[in-house]
Amino acid sequence: xxxxxxxxxxxxxxxxxxxxxxxxxxxxxxGTTPKLLLALAVLVALALLAPLAFxxxxxxxDGWSTLxxxxxxxxxxxxxWNTISLLVVVTALCAVIGTLAAWFTERTDLPARAxxxxxxxxxxxxxxxxxxxxxxxxxxxxxxxxxxxxxxxLAVYPLVYLPVAAALRNxxxxxxxxxRSLGLGRVRTFLRVTLGQTRQAILGGCVLVxxxxxxxxxxxxxxxxxxxxxxxxxxxxxxFNSPAACALSLxxxxxxxxxxxxxxxxxxxxxxxRSGPLAARVARPHTLGxxxxxxxxxxxxxxxxxxxxxxxAILYWMIHGGSSTLPSASxxxxxxxxxxxxAAAGVIATLAALPIALLSVRHGSRAAxxxxxxxxxxxxxxxxxxxxxxxxxxxxYAAGLLYQSSAMLIAxxxxxxxxxxxxxVRTSVSQAPPSLxxxxRSLGCNRLQALWRLTVPLIAPGLAxxxxxxxxxxxTELTATLVLIPTGVQTLATQFWAFQSNISYGQAxxxxxxxxxxxxxxxxxxxxxxDGLPARRTALTGRREAPAPETAFAEAAIAR
Amino acid sequence: MSRAMTRSRRRGLSxxxxxxxxxxxxxxxxxxxxxxxxxxxxxxxxxxxxxxxAAFEKQTGISVAxxxxxxxxxxxxxxxxxxxxxxxxxxxxxxPPLEHLQEQGxxxxxxxxxxxxxxxxxxxxxGNWVGVSARVSVLIYNTSLIKPGELPRSVMQLAEPRWRGxxxxxxxxxxxxxxxxxxxxxxxxxxxQRWLQALKANAGDRIYPDNETVTSEVNRGQVAIxxxxxxxxxxERAQVGVAGMHSAIAYFAPGDPGYVVDxxxxxxxxxxxxxxxxxxxLAFLVxxxxxxxxxxxxxxxxxxxxxxxxAAPETPFAQLRPDPISxxxxxxxxxxxxxxxxxxxx
Numbered sequence: 001x002x003x004x005x006x007x008x009x010x011x012x013x014x015x016x017x018x019x020x021x022x023x024x025x026x027x028x029x030x031g032t033t034p035k036l037l038l039a040l041a042v043l044v045a046l047a048l049l050a051p052l053a054f055x056x057x058x059x060x061x062d063g064w065s066t067l068x069x070x071x072x073x074x075x076x077x078x079x080x081w082n083t084i085s086l087l088v089v090v091t092a093l094c095a096v097i098g099t100l101a102a103w104f105t106e107r108t109d110l111p112a113r114a115x116x117x118x119x120x121x122x123x124x125x126x127x128x129x130x131x132x133x134x135x136x137x138x139x140x141x142x143x144x145x146x147x148x149x150x151x152x153x154l155a156v157y158p159l160v161y162l163p164v165a166a167a168l169r170n171x172x173x174x175x176x177x178x179x180r181s182l183g184l185g186r187v188r189t190f191l192r193v194t195l196g197q198t199r200q201a202i203l204g205g206c207v208l209v210x211x212x213x214x215x216x217x218x219x220x221x222x223x224x225x226x227x228x229x230x231x232x233x234x235x236x237x238x239x240f241n242s243p244a245a246c247a248l249s250l251x252x253x254x255x256x257x258x259x260x261x262x263x264x265x266x267x268x269x270x271x272x273x274r275s276g277p278l279a280a281r282v283a284r285p286h287t288l289g290x291x292x293x294x295x296x297x298x299x300x301x302x303x304x305x306x307x308x309x310x311x312x313a314i315l316y317w318m319i320h321g322g323s324s325t326l327p328s329a330s331x332x333x334x335x336x337x338x339x340x341x342x343a344a345a346g347v348i349a350t351l352a353a354l355p356i357a358l359l360s361v362r363h364g365s366r367a368a369x370x371x372x373x374x375x376x377x378x379x380x381x382x383x384x385x386x387x388x389x390x391x392x393x394x395x396x397y398a399a400g401l402l403y404q405s406s407a408m409l410i411a412x413x414x415x416x417x418x419x420x421x422x423x424x425v426r427t428s429v430s431q432a433p434p435s436l437x438x439x440x441r442s443l444g445c446n447r448l449q450a451l452w453r454l455t456v457p458l459i460a461p462g463l464a465x466x467x468x469x470x471x472x473x474x475x476t477e478l479t480a481t482l483v484l485i486p487t488g489v490q491t492l493a494t495q496f497w498a499f500q501s502n503i504s505y506g507q508a509x510x511x512x513x514x515x516x517x518x519x520x521x522x523x524x525x526x527x528x529x530x531d532g533l534p535a536r537r538t539a540l541t542g543r544r545e546a547p548a549p550e551t552a553f554a555e556a557a558i559a560r
Numbered sequence: 561m562s563r564a565m566t567r568s569r570r571r572g573l574s575x576x577x578x579x580x581x582x583x584x585x586x587x588x589x590x591x592x593x594x595x596x597x598x599x600x601x602x603x604x605x606x607x608x609x610x611x612x613x614a615a616f617e618k619q620t621g622i623s624v625a626x627x628x629x630x631x632x633x634x635x636x637x638x639x640x641x642x643x644x645x646x647x648x649x650x651x652x653x654x655x656p657p658l659e660h661l662q663e664q665g666x667x668x669x670x671x672x673x674x675x676x677x678x679x680x681x682x683x684x685x686x687g688n689w690v691g692v693s694a695r696v697s698v699l700i701y702n703t704s705l706i707k708p709g710e711l712p713r714s715v716m717q718l719a720e721p722r723w724r725g726x727x728x729x730x731x732x733x734x735x736x737x738x739x740x741x742x743x744x745x746x747x748x749x750x751x752x753q754r755w756l757q758a759l760k761a762n763a764g765d766r767i768y769p770d771n772e773t774v775t776s777e778v779n780r781g782q783v784a785i786x787x788x789x790x791x792x793x794x795x796e797r798a799q800v801g802v803a804g805m806h807s808a809i810a811y812f813a814p815g816d817p818g819y820v821v822d823x824x825x826x827x828x829x830x831x832x833x834x835x836x837x838x839x840x841x842l843a844f845l846v847x848x849x850x851x852x853x854x855x856x857x858x859x860x861x862x863x864x865x866x867x868x869x870x871a872a873p874e875t876p877f878a879q880l881r882p883d884p885i886s887x888x889x890x891x892x893x894x895x896x897x898x899x900x901x902x903x904x905x906x
Contacts, residue, residue, distance in 0.1 A: 075904050242636075327606055400645075503799075504799070
């Protein structure tokens with residue numbers, strides 16, 4: 001239904017959207033930047049940059065002479081090699097798997113497409129350390145580079161699949177048909193046209209994968225693979241060496257800057273044009289023919305490895321787990337706390353993303369863009385850095401106020417996963433036409449009323465997506481939680497970790513199971529949301545230029 | 561999709577948002593900080609601490625909140641928290657984190673009556689923490705992969721090439737640092753460095769995050785031999801049952817630098833706002849009742865106050881013949897950490 005009702009033309013990426021949004025903002029300027037909006041946005045950006053300030057402050061504490069031998073030792077080279085080689089290999093694998101899976105589910109007559117489309121997304125809701133645990137508890141010798149590559153690829157490839165699938169759904173099939181009619185074979189059409197149309201979505205997904213890999217800790221700890229992030233934990237927690245850990249974290253920040261710059265360079269100009277606003281239509285699916293069985297087998301293997309192994313391990317250990325000498329714990333209380341903290345963080349991050357998104361879309365000056373971009377760096381910072389930064393500020397400027405309170409833990413989650421909320425909110429804001437607000441204001445609404453009565457309902461899908469993304473990540477957060485959680489309280493992740501590190505797999509498994517259940521809800525909601533929405537703005541405003549919300553995730557990944 | 565459906569969906573969304581906001585408010589209001597009389601940062605195994613805390617609460621009526629994590633993590637956390645640390649007591653598996661906090665000036669003196677309960681050599685040399693229980697480093701070996709006659713007599717022999725691919729190591733565990741310190745004291749830094757490098761080569765990819773993994777992997781026959789503290793083996797036995805045990809423990813030769821007694825201890829934070837209750841908890845740990853709980857629970861450590869004996873481990877504490885290194889010489893582990901880092905084991 002969604003496919004048929006869409007008549008707004010296809011869109012492939014954020015460049016056009018941004019250019020158009022800027023042009024629109026210039027043409028329909030809502031007056032000068034409201035001071036309240038600016039103040040709120042600056043406040044949010046400051047909160048997000050606070051961990052960076054903490055890092056620089058701590059790293060500089062003992063002076064360069066102590067950092068020099070720490071940074072320039074042979075271990076740094078090893079870690080750099082481990083981190084970068086894993087980053088390159090896993091990102092490339094995710095790009096290939098995510099893109100192929102998306103093409104087969106979106107563009108071919110693959111049997112049971114709808115079922116596969118859900119199954120290949122669900123692994124995003126399984127915590128990386130649960131995937132690691134699943135593999136490790138079955139294949140004990142798994143570890144090192146090969147193990148880390150396998151586990152991380154299976155855990156994060158949906159971050160490429162989701163935007164690419166959305167981009168393919170909205171891409172103009174005419175170009176492929178033209179290429180075919182001009183004599184290009186299937187494979188070359190795919191390589192030269194389809195990949196071109198989805199390039200920005202692929203790159204956007206790859207950046208998310210790369211940033212997530214940089215900050216990953218739990219899975220690598222289980223698999224015994226050392227990266228900058230695992231080393232940062234060692235320095236902080238075993239070596240009592242906060243300056244060294246902070247210096248290494250700054251290397252991590254530099255690496256994530258490299259990722260962002262590389263992506264910006266690789267993105268190039270938006271050259272995927274369409275043949276006309278009315279030309280978009282549903283692509284006729286390619287017939288797989290003799291390839292049907294191998295492709296089905298490929299999907300079966302992917303789902304088996306990414307979903308079957310972790311879920312199977314959880315079930316296996318729930319049934320076969322031995323007894324534990326650890327005291328038992330309440331899974332219901334842990335689940336409740338996990339859900340409450342994560343939901344609160346989802347709401348706060350989403351609300352905080354709104355002023356930044358409004359500022360950068362509606363008043364998109366260079367400074368506003370820089371302000372917005374600066375908030376992405378936080379995604380590559382390990383949870384422990386965020387936790388210790390908050391500890392530091394609480395201790396030095398507030399005499400320990402709120403330390404280890406629910407409020408501070410929720411704030412930490414909101415900071416850590418803010419970028420995910422921002423990409424979703426920003427996309428939907430850029431899709432909401434400012435003209436409606438202008439009309440409302442000409443009819444006597446003030447700015448806030450117009451925002452509340454028009455823009456907020458229009459961007460509701462984006463807000464929901466933002467909430468879901470933050471919720472999903474917060475449910476599985478472990479390392480900041482261990483430092484900041486109120487004493488005596490457990491979340492599913494901390495209790496899972498306590499049992500898992502005591503080799504009490506039978507007791508750990510139910511916690512992983514509940515975590516997957518809780519996290520699966522928003523991943524299914526997310527998937528269905530993008531799947532089932534019509535081009536509602538078109539219906540509402542008659543503006544054909546308005547893009548369909550299906551692109552929200554693609555946009556989300558690209559719009560950084 | 562019709563406009564009406566769109567509208568109803570939006571209304572559903574607002575309802576969902578409102579209910580989430582309500583939930584969040586409830587979360588913030590409902591789960592404030594803990595209201596316990598005493599907060600313990602627990603680096604000891606939860607198995608040990610839980611039983612002790614339950615008995616203490618019952619005896620004194622003082623309510624206790626326990627925050628469990630790795631001892632080094634907790635010490636680093638107290639470092640970061642400084643004078644506003646919510647912790648009243650820190651209870652650790654090994655002495656180095658306590659020595660570290662003592663050097664930072666963060667510990668208060670322990671009541672002298674408490675210190676008098678345990679032998680002075682197991683307490684802080686400066687009286688700022690009290691020893692509670694002791695553990696001893698031993699070899700664990702898989703009985704079908706290794707015959708008792710093949711076992712090394714010294715921890716130094718684990719560096720020999722014959723152990724290549726057969727050795728498991730958990731160098732990230734704080735339990736390993738005292739062994740490194742003791743080897744360094746016996747053989748000097750350069751020899752310790754070479755020894756660590758050889759261990760690393762022998763362990764290959766069998767470098768595990770913790771002693772639980774070393775124990776379980778040796779027991780399952782995935783790897784032949786490892787160095788652990790004795791109680792991990794007893795705990796494994798309690799979890800998998802006697803029938804599931806395919807491993808045994810063995811002691812090094814008397815006085816060997818690999819044969820180290822580690823002391824688990826507790827201290828009161830200088831910043832504690834409940835120091836009277838905190839001192840009572842320390843006194844309870846070394847009281848007859850506290851020591852009996854350690855002796856008969858699932859902790860499998862040695863109580864160190866006089867007159868309390870364990871059923872398991874079977875070897876009486878007094879019969880152990882460890883390297884006579886003092887707790888002061890074990891220190892805060894800084895030099896061991898530096899050596900481990902240089903060998904890329906940390």
